[in-house]
Amino acid sequence: MKTCWCIPPEQNGAFVAAMEDVLAVYSLPYDHQKPVVCMDEKPYQLLENVREPLPAQPGSTEKYDNEYKRNGTCSIFIFTEPLAGWRDAEALPQRTKLDWAHKVEWLLEEQYPEAEKVVLVMDNLNTHNTSSLYEAFPPEKAFYLAQRLEIHYTPKHGSWLNIAECELSSLAAQCLGSRRIADIELLNLELKAWNTRRNREQKGVDWQFTTADARTKLKRLYPIVI
Helix, strand or coil: CCCCCCCCCCCCCCHHHHHHHHHHHHCCCCCCCCCCEEEEEEEEEEEEECCCECCCCCCCCCCCCCEEEEEEEEEEEEEEEEEHHHEEEEEEEEHHHHHHHHHHHHHHHHCEEEEEEEEEEEEECCCCCCCCHHHHCCCCHHHHHHHCEEECCCCCHHHHCCCCHHHHHHHHHHHHCCCCEEEEEHHHHHHHHHHHHHHHHHCCCCCCCCHHHHHHHCHHHHHCCC
16 A cells, blocks of 8 residues: 655745645634635545445445446535534535535525635635636626635645645545445435534534744745845
């Protein structure tokens, strides 16, 4: 088994600027008028069993046959507010600008209709931009939604700075694992059950890595100023 890491370049001003910006956001106290929300996406392959798996026995999980049928792929969108212990994951057939725009609409209008702004931390994909809102909605609505967002991008090779990635890791371990899920409808039922359980338990993330830590432990990433 090979373990791969995203290694940022040394002495890179762009990386440390984005990193310190995100770390400053994570240091903010809880504010219900400006909640800090992290989002991420994960591709997922839908697989169908050709033969029924052997049922689980005490001390072991289901055993799958090596043969399976591919039913295409989808994308899991996840949003989480770490300080509130809240998250929501949903699978969509695609990962397009329109998909992202409609998820942002849901976030602002259904999850945080009373908030002044939502502080959104995410990676800098080409779809993760307020321009996507203008491709999905009339300009008046796109502008309204964009004005209620305060976006902070994680640096390239710095996905570990996105707390939503921690939630995706928990999702993989607690819900998806090595299971085969054949269709997006069943996948969303499983995701909803996971969301509900995690939210009921108020499982938040206590982020401990600070700017001071970064300047000491990741000193090699900072440009040398002469």
